[in-house]
Amino acid sequence: MDDPDLAWLRRVADGDEGALERLYARHSTALLRYAQRLLGDREAAEEALQDTFVALWQGAGSFEGRSAVRTWLFGICRRQALARAGRHREESLPVDYAEAFPDGAARPDDVVLARADAAAVGAALARLPAAQREVIHLAFAAELPHAAIAQLLSIPVGTVKSRLFLARAALARALPGATAVERSRR
Known part of the structure; x- marks a missing residue:
């Protein structure tokens, strides 16, 4: 290595x-x-x-x-x-979490995410399950590859990919303009 x-x-x-x-x-x-x-x-x-x-x-x-x-x-x-x-893990994320996302994405749902209001992104992220938020952060903000995330969290690579897919889909649905993106995918 x-x-x-x-x-x-x-x-x-x-x-x-x-x-x-x-x-x-x-x-x-x-x-x-x-x-x-x-x-x-x-x-x-x-x-x-x-x-x-x-x-x-x-x-x-x-x-x-x-x-x-x-x-x-x-x-x-x-x-x-x-x-x-300890046992009282914080489930909400600050609004500035949206800074972790890149703004030059090619897919329509990525474009919606990149253009969305930071407050809306923060609120949408806060509604994600903690496991999905963590994978999103490790993949986009920490820029760790899927295999490294899997090793870090002691989960299979397929689970990392599933959590990322589900989180991105939930974010796309929750953000303004997501309805048009979903229609364009059909």
Whole structure:
């Protein structure tokens, strides 16, 4: 596996603080957004991010290479955020979650999503089941491939694809203009 972060991770395992700072600079923004999506609270997300990098510092030598370092970091972050959330996991997402979606899509439902009002997208995302929201975020905001998402969530790749399909379909139906998109697909 040609992973540009692997050399940095090995240096972290050897106690190199500069390498830890490098990995933090490369991944902290995406990890913080992910933790905030999971927790719904910026302060709790920042604490989960800090816990993620403490765990990275302490466990860098245990990396087995079964995934990309970035995927491994998202797994650590997910565990830290969910441990912090406990049983009272936040189910709603902030409106700025819509920023995670690209605006140059070719399919009609993608065009509707890209042009939709941010508040409408945020509300539509909040109505999705948590499992679909998480897959949407990992695929679009974190830009993880389907196989990495499947490994991170311990689900089959087909389940990742199904959740993405269902989430995108639900979002297209929930957003203004979706009716025309649905008619054009028939």
